Amino acid sequence: MNDWLFPALALLLGLLVGSFLNVVIHRTPRGENVAWPGSRCPHCGESLRWFHNIPLLSWLGLRGRCAYCAEPISMRYPLVELLNALLWGVLALKTGPGLEFFFIAATFSALLALSAIDFEYFAVPDSVNLFALVTALLAAAARAWETDTWGPLIDALRDATIAAGGLWLLAWILGKILKKEAMGGADVIVAGTMAALLGLPGFFVALFVAALLAIVPSLMAKDTMVPFVPFLAMGTLIVYLFEAPIFRALESYIYG
Numbered sequence: 001m002n003d004w005l006f007p008a009l010a011l012l013l014g015l016l017v018g019s020f021l022n023v024v025i026h027r028t029p030r031g032e033n034v035a036w037p038g039s040r041c042p043h044c045g046e047s048l049r050w051f052h053n054i055p056l057l058s059w060l061g062l063r064g065r066c067a068y069c070a071e072p073i074s075m076r077y078p079l080v081e082l083l084n085a086l087l088w089g090v091l092a093l094k095t096g097p098g099l100e101f102f103f104i105a106a107t108f109s110a111l112l113a114l115s116a117i118d119f120e121y122f123a124v125p126d127s128v129n130l131f132a133l134v135t136a137l138l139a140a141a142a143r144a145w146e147t148d149t150w151g152p153l154i155d156a157l158r159d160a161t162i163a164a165g166g167l168w169l170l171a172w173i174l175g176k177i178l179k180k181e182a183m184g185g186a187d188v189i190v191a192g193t194m195a196a197l198l199g200l201p202g203f204f205v206a207l208f209v210a211a212l213l214a215i216v217p218s219l220m221a222k223d224t225m226v227p228f229v230p231f232l233a234m235g236t237l238i239v240y241l242f243e244a245p246i247f248r249a250l251e252s253y254i255y256g
């Protein structure tokens with residue numbers, strides 16, 4: 001297979017999956033079924049035809065407005081489709097073809113949906129959150145299967161348990177001291193997903209990157225809440241893609 005063929009196919013598939021992510025982002029916080037019924041305009045409720053549902057192209061063709069009521073369609077729709085397409089293309093370059101790619105891509109897509117839901121609704125639905133954790137562990141299982149050793153899966157299970165358990169303990173202790181809930185169960189699951197993907201050292205670096213990325217928006221937002229899941233997801237992606245150069249830089253910084 002050509003070097004570019006798999007990433008190009010992944011990009012196209014990512015575009016289609018991005019379209020489905022929009023359905024997940026819209027319906028999961030409302031407790032609706034993601035598979036049925038078909039897509040409707042959230043404003044006028046009119047059922048969309050198949051040609052209204054083509055990723056990116058329909059939004060461009062309709063000039064960002066509903067075909068029936070002309071109400072503007074959120075920029076989030078083309079944006080999520082485009083981001084997920086790029087995400088799948090870049091991840092395909094990183095992992096190469098194989099079973100592991102699909103589980104890794106599914107994990108990051110779930111993190112993208114989770115980020116958008118947290119951003120729009122300040123909610124982190126357990127269904128999408130647990131889906132990301134399961135696919136991250138399945139990616140490790142796929143790597144174990146491809147390399148014919150149990151190591152990657154055992155490492156991922158151990159690191160996810162330590163990260164999630166550690167954060168749960170920290171939240172419990174902080175809750176006792178501050179007499180209020182410091183962190184939700186959602187953060188504990190996200191931590192497990194991050195550690196399953198990155199290992200423990202990578203998990204801590206990703207937390208640090210996420211905190212760095214969140215500084216400016218937090219200062220700008222002042223009193224309003226800043227959703228943290230989008231920053232955790234970005235930190236996780238950055239460390240996943242650039243693990244080797246980041247750790248080389250850290251080593252040369254620490255050991256001179």
Ligand SMILES: [Zn+2]
Nearest residue numbers: 041044066069
């Ligand atoms: Zn409409």
